[in-house]
Amino acid sequence: MMRRLTFPLGGIHPVERKGATRNSASANAIIPSRCIVPLQQHIGAPAESLVGKGDEIGEGMLIGQAKGFVSANIHAPVPGTVKEIKSIYLPNGVRTDAVVIExxxxxxxxxxxxxxRDWSGMDGPEILDIIRENGIVGMGGATFPTHVKFSLPKGRRCEYLILNGTECEPYLSADHRLMVERPAQLLEGLRIVEHLLQPDHVLIGIETNKPDAIAALQNAVNEAGVNYRVVPLKIKYPQGDEKQLIKAINGREVPSGGLPLEIGCVVSNAGTVHAIYEAVVLGRPLIDRLVTVSGGAIAKPANLKVRIGTPIGELINECGGFSRTPAKIITGGPMMGQTIYDLDIPVTKGTSGILALTEREVNAAPRTACIQCGRCVDACPIGIEPTKLFKLIDHFEYEDAVAHGLMDCRECGSCGYICPARIPLVQGMRIGKLMARKKKVPV
Amino acid sequence: MNEQVQITSSPQYHDRLSTAGIMWTVSACLVPATAWGVYVFGLRALWVVIASIAAAVASEYLAGLVLKRFTLADGSAVLTGLLIGMNMPPAVPFYIPVIASVFAILVVKWTFGGLGSNWMNPALAGRVFVFFSWTGPMTTWTMPRTLPVVDGFTSATYLGVVKTGATESAGATGGPLALLERVGFPRSNLDTVVTDWLNSALLEPLGIELPFGYVDPFIGNIPGSIGEISALLLLLGAVYLFARRIITWEISATYFLSFGLLTWIFGGLIHGGGAFTGDVLFHALSGGLMLAIFFMATDMATSPMTRKGLLIYGAGAGFLTFLIRTYGSFPEGASLAIILMNVFVPLINRATQPSRFGVQKVEEAES
Incomplete structure (x- = not known):
C-alpha cells in the first residue's frame, strides 16, 4: 500500500466522535417561521440592506448588497415579510444588522x-460574476468571499486546484455527507472552478476516515472521465487548514504571512464548490447549507440542510432537544468553533455545525502553572512555541512574540486542546495578535 | 437564553490528560515498586516513605500559605515526596527524608516559582542534598528479607561492592557478577530456579546461557533504596505511562542507549577485561537506573521542550551516568547525571527550536 500523505510538522489527533452523524443521511430541516439573516456573514465589509420593515420579499431575492469588492451579497432564504431590521451579536462577537423575515x-x-444552465460556453469573468452575485463565501468556516479568492491577480497562475474534503474538525460530518450524497454535483462544481482558474492539476484531498466519500468521488471522477486525482490523506488535525492541506498533498509550503496563490495553489472547501455548482448550474443563490447538529447533549444528532437565518434553538429542537445538560453550545467544530449562550443566534453561511457538549466531553480541568511538558510545541503545525509566546504576551512583550512567529498562528487550537495545564493558549495568541496590530509592531 | 452554559475561547474541548491527572497517575505507577520495597525491607520503609510525603505536602502547603496559591490538588508535591521516599535507604533516620522533602519543595521548587518554574528536579536535588550532608546514613543498607542470611556479610549495594572491588583489585575481576560471587554476596533460591528454567526452556535452543545472578536484581531481591530495587515493577509502571502517553520514548530510549553502549564498550575495562565486555544487563538492573530512566529523567518541568531536545537530554544523562558510575568516586550516578543535565536544558531548548512553517524556505530563497 502507498504511504498515506499528511503534513509533517506537528498536528494532533483529537477525539473524533463523528460516529454519531457520519452515517445519517442529510435531511431538510423544517423551514423556520422566522429567519434572522445577518448582513455580515463573511470576512470583509457588511452588505447593505436593500429592504425595509414591511417589505414583501421572495425566496432567493437579493436583500443585502455587497459593499465594495471584499464583501458578499445576502439573499432571502425564505419568502415573507420583513418584520424588522435589528442589531444582533454573532458568535464571534461581531455586532451586525440582521433582517428578520416572517x-x-x-x-x-x-x-x-x-x-x-450550460456553463461550458461561459468565460471566466462570467462565472466569477455568477459566484459574486450569488453571495458565495468559503463555507469551511472562514467565510472569505469566494469571488475574491478566485480573482487571480496579474502574473499569478493557479497550478493546483485542491478540493478540501478533509473535514478535520471533530464531530462534524456535513462535508462528508455532501461528498457521499452528491458526488456528481460536487464534481461538476469542481469542473466549473477548473474552467475558471485553468489549473494544471486538480486534486481532491479526503482523510481516510471517510472511505465512502473517497470511493464516491473516485467513482464520479471516473464517470466524468476527467483527469482529477483523489488523494486519501492520513488522519491528522488540522489537515483542513489550507496551508497544511497543500503541504500534505503536494509538499509545497505557503510562505509565512503569504497566501496559497503565491505558490500556485487554490484550495476550496467541498461545501463551497457545491454552492458554486448550485449557483452556476441552477442559478441558485447561497440560501441554505448542510449543518451537523451533534454532541453528547443532543438527543438525536443529525445532518440537516438548513436555511440561512434559522435560529439555532429551532435546529436543536428539531434534533430532539437536549438529552443531557449542555456545558457548551458551539457553532462550528469543537476545535475552532465559538460558544454561544443565546439560542436565537441564526445559522450563517459559515456555520458548519451546531454542537452541544456535556461537561464530560469538554474535559475541563483546573488551570495550573505550565509544567513545561512541551506538548504544545509538539502539536503546533506551524512550528511556533505556544507556551513561550503565551508567556511573552503575558508580559506585554509583543515585539518578541511577533519575532517568534506570533502572526503565523492559525488559531487551530491544537496547543490548547493538548495542554494538560489548560492554559488558554489560543486566547493568548488572539490577544497577542490584536495588541501587536494595535501597537503596529512590524512583522 | 441559557444561563448555564460556558462561554469560552476555542478550542472548546480538551484532551483527557490534566496536570493533576499526570501527577497522580505517575504516583500510582510508582506504588507497586514502593510496596515491594516495604515488603522486603519491613514496615519501617513505609514510615520513611510516609514521612517524605508528609514533609513534602506540609512544605507545599506552607508555601501556599505564604504565596496564597494552594496547589496541593495538582499532586506534584505528593509525587516529589514519594520519589524522595523511594530514594531513601530503608534504615535511614526519619529526619533525613523530612529534610530532603523540605529542601526539595521549599528551596528547589518554590524559590523559583513553584510547579513548572523549577529548573532542577526537586526530588533529585533533595536526595543529593541529604546524600552529601549525611553520607553515612545515606549509604547504610539493609538486606532484603527475601535473601538468605550470610554470617559476617555486611550489607552493601551491588554497585557499592563492584565499585570497591574494582578499585581495590585494580585488575582482572571477571566482571561485576564474579566480584559479587567472590565477596560472598547472597543469592536467593528463586534466582537459581528461575535462571535454570529460563535456560532450559527458552534460551538453550537459541544457544544462549544466562548466568546466575540477574533474576534477583530484576525482581528486586537486592539491597538498595526502598523504591529502586525492583526493575520489574518499575518497568510495569513505565509501560503503563508509555501506553497512556504520559511519558514519551525519547528520553528513556537515548538515556538507555547511550548508557548501555558506553557501558558495553568501556565498562569492562575497569574489571580488567577488554573493550566490548561491559555487563550492560547488570548495570541496567542494579542501582537506581530504572527509576531514573523512566521516572526521574522524564520529569517534564526539568527536561527540554522539543523532541529533538529530549533525545539530546537523554543521551547526555546516559553519558554522565556512565562516567560517574564507572570512573567517578560514587557507585551511583543517575541522580547527579540528571541534575547536571537539568542545567543544560535552557541551552538545549535554545538549540532545538522547531523550524517554523513557511519560514526556512523564504530565508533560503533570499540568501
Missing amino acids: LEGEFERLGKEESR
Whole structure:
C-alpha cells in the first residue's frame, strides 16, 4: 500500500466522535417561521440592506448588497415579510444588522424542478460574476468571499486546484455527507472552478476516515472521465487548514504571512464548490447549507440542510432537544468553533455545525502553572512555541512574540486542546495578535 | 437564553490528560515498586516513605500559605515526596527524608516559582542534598528479607561492592557478577530456579546461557533504596505511562542507549577485561537506573521542550551516568547525571527550536 500523505510538522489527533452523524443521511430541516439573516456573514465589509420593515420579499431575492469588492451579497432564504431590521451579536462577537423575515407566501424554488444552465460556453469573468452575485463565501468556516479568492491577480497562475474534503474538525460530518450524497454535483462544481482558474492539476484531498466519500468521488471522477486525482490523506488535525492541506498533498509550503496563490495553489472547501455548482448550474443563490447538529447533549444528532437565518434553538429542537445538560453550545467544530449562550443566534453561511457538549466531553480541568511538558510545541503545525509566546504576551512583550512567529498562528487550537495545564493558549495568541496590530509592531 | 452554559475561547474541548491527572497517575505507577520495597525491607520503609510525603505536602502547603496559591490538588508535591521516599535507604533516620522533602519543595521548587518554574528536579536535588550532608546514613543498607542470611556479610549495594572491588583489585575481576560471587554476596533460591528454567526452556535452543545472578536484581531481591530495587515493577509502571502517553520514548530510549553502549564498550575495562565486555544487563538492573530512566529523567518541568531536545537530554544523562558510575568516586550516578543535565536544558531548548512553517524556505530563497 502507498504511504498515506499528511503534513509533517506537528498536528494532533483529537477525539473524533463523528460516529454519531457520519452515517445519517442529510435531511431538510423544517423551514423556520422566522429567519434572522445577518448582513455580515463573511470576512470583509457588511452588505447593505436593500429592504425595509414591511417589505414583501421572495425566496432567493437579493436583500443585502455587497459593499465594495471584499464583501458578499445576502439573499432571502425564505419568502415573507420583513418584520424588522435589528442589531444582533454573532458568535464571534461581531455586532451586525440582521433582517428578520416572517415566513409568508410561496416558495419559488423549493419543491420545484430547476432548469439547468450550460456553463461550458461561459468565460471566466462570467462565472466569477455568477459566484459574486450569488453571495458565495468559503463555507469551511472562514467565510472569505469566494469571488475574491478566485480573482487571480496579474502574473499569478493557479497550478493546483485542491478540493478540501478533509473535514478535520471533530464531530462534524456535513462535508462528508455532501461528498457521499452528491458526488456528481460536487464534481461538476469542481469542473466549473477548473474552467475558471485553468489549473494544471486538480486534486481532491479526503482523510481516510471517510472511505465512502473517497470511493464516491473516485467513482464520479471516473464517470466524468476527467483527469482529477483523489488523494486519501492520513488522519491528522488540522489537515483542513489550507496551508497544511497543500503541504500534505503536494509538499509545497505557503510562505509565512503569504497566501496559497503565491505558490500556485487554490484550495476550496467541498461545501463551497457545491454552492458554486448550485449557483452556476441552477442559478441558485447561497440560501441554505448542510449543518451537523451533534454532541453528547443532543438527543438525536443529525445532518440537516438548513436555511440561512434559522435560529439555532429551532435546529436543536428539531434534533430532539437536549438529552443531557449542555456545558457548551458551539457553532462550528469543537476545535475552532465559538460558544454561544443565546439560542436565537441564526445559522450563517459559515456555520458548519451546531454542537452541544456535556461537561464530560469538554474535559475541563483546573488551570495550573505550565509544567513545561512541551506538548504544545509538539502539536503546533506551524512550528511556533505556544507556551513561550503565551508567556511573552503575558508580559506585554509583543515585539518578541511577533519575532517568534506570533502572526503565523492559525488559531487551530491544537496547543490548547493538548495542554494538560489548560492554559488558554489560543486566547493568548488572539490577544497577542490584536495588541501587536494595535501597537503596529512590524512583522 | 441559557444561563448555564460556558462561554469560552476555542478550542472548546480538551484532551483527557490534566496536570493533576499526570501527577497522580505517575504516583500510582510508582506504588507497586514502593510496596515491594516495604515488603522486603519491613514496615519501617513505609514510615520513611510516609514521612517524605508528609514533609513534602506540609512544605507545599506552607508555601501556599505564604504565596496564597494552594496547589496541593495538582499532586506534584505528593509525587516529589514519594520519589524522595523511594530514594531513601530503608534504615535511614526519619529526619533525613523530612529534610530532603523540605529542601526539595521549599528551596528547589518554590524559590523559583513553584510547579513548572523549577529548573532542577526537586526530588533529585533533595536526595543529593541529604546524600552529601549525611553520607553515612545515606549509604547504610539493609538486606532484603527475601535473601538468605550470610554470617559476617555486611550489607552493601551491588554497585557499592563492584565499585570497591574494582578499585581495590585494580585488575582482572571477571566482571561485576564474579566480584559479587567472590565477596560472598547472597543469592536467593528463586534466582537459581528461575535462571535454570529460563535456560532450559527458552534460551538453550537459541544457544544462549544466562548466568546466575540477574533474576534477583530484576525482581528486586537486592539491597538498595526502598523504591529502586525492583526493575520489574518499575518497568510495569513505565509501560503503563508509555501506553497512556504520559511519558514519551525519547528520553528513556537515548538515556538507555547511550548508557548501555558506553557501558558495553568501556565498562569492562575497569574489571580488567577488554573493550566490548561491559555487563550492560547488570548495570541496567542494579542501582537506581530504572527509576531514573523512566521516572526521574522524564520529569517534564526539568527536561527540554522539543523532541529533538529530549533525545539530546537523554543521551547526555546516559553519558554522565556512565562516567560517574564507572570512573567517578560514587557507585551511583543517575541522580547527579540528571541534575547536571537539568542545567543544560535552557541551552538545549535554545538549540532545538522547531523550524517554523513557511519560514526556512523564504530565508533560503533570499540568501
